[in-house]
Amino acid sequence: MQLTKSLLLACGLAMVATAATASDMAPIKPVAHVDLPRFMGSWYVIASIPSFVEKKAYNAIETYTLQPDGRIGTSFRYRNSSFDNPVKTIHSTGFVTPNTNNAVWGVQLIWPIKAQYLVAYLDDNYSETIIARDKRDYVWIMARTPTIPSADYDTLVARVKQLGYTVEDIRKVPQAWPETGK
Template identity: 40%
Template sequence: MRRFCCAFAAVLVLALAACSNDPPNPNPRASAPLTTVPVDLPRYMGRWYVIANIPYFAERDMVASRAEWKLREDGKIDDSYYARKKSFDAPEKHYQFLDTPVPGKEGGEWSVQLFWPVHVTQLTLYVDPDYRYTILGYPGKNLGWIFSREPEMSDDVYRSLLARLDAMGYDTSRFRRVPQRPDQLGKAGFASPGEKD
């Protein structure tokens, strides 16, 4: 078991390092630093559907994906990720993480423990006043997510959130919508199972 964990950790580190080999970001604001926003953590908790992301190895081919966050008494966050691989008929997968809000960042930056001792940084870049939509990012802008409280999002809202990401310096052409319903599979702008990044 220990050998498996070490091998898995090595694969994960190599995969994360591969993110640095992403195509050049053509956005003229690509080098502008990302700024987090203050977050009311109790209000932020609960279920969030992944509406779109920059696909990477761990989320590639996933459909019906969502996150569920629960604030613990110690101030940390139980972070549950659920998704189905390639098909809505596939069994639901579940991954569990532990997040720690970074002191001094007003709830807008979390250290996410994938497994001990590997941590990554997650940035809250936007949350609307009603806590219906949020944008999460990653230093370097090679990863990003659009979340919603509901599995549906209008095209107008989606375009407005992409415009925010563009203003932050993201290459928005890399975002793909995540199918939350079977009829969305294969539609323009949605990630398709088996699609390469």
């Protein structure tokens, strides 16, 4: 019984320490500027520390569409648990945070909650990006192609680690194209 209480206490302290560490970290610095029209379009999710919806995503793609009013229509398309399962789509809206050079957004799935969406890395060709959050709870490594070279992947994971994330939590998203399923 004493061992169980000690184990529970140790686990509880570890959870508090982890939460404190994330909140004690400096905010993530976004990229200097995002050219929104160039950023729009489809991005394949190569890997992520996933939200609950994405934990078993296959062929995940995030697509952005700039709306006339400046908002960003977002569409997350995936198959759950298998390449053979039906396509699911989740729509949300992005709102660029003023004075961030388009690099920080609030993304709203359910009103009135807006989740932070921070462009932490974007290569010069707009072909690879890292989307992060100051809470360091979720992160997305995305590319314009469904696969990237191993060296690029390793470099992007190293960047995620430099941002203060636990990279052991990263899940590679299975991608198989062209799709032939339902």
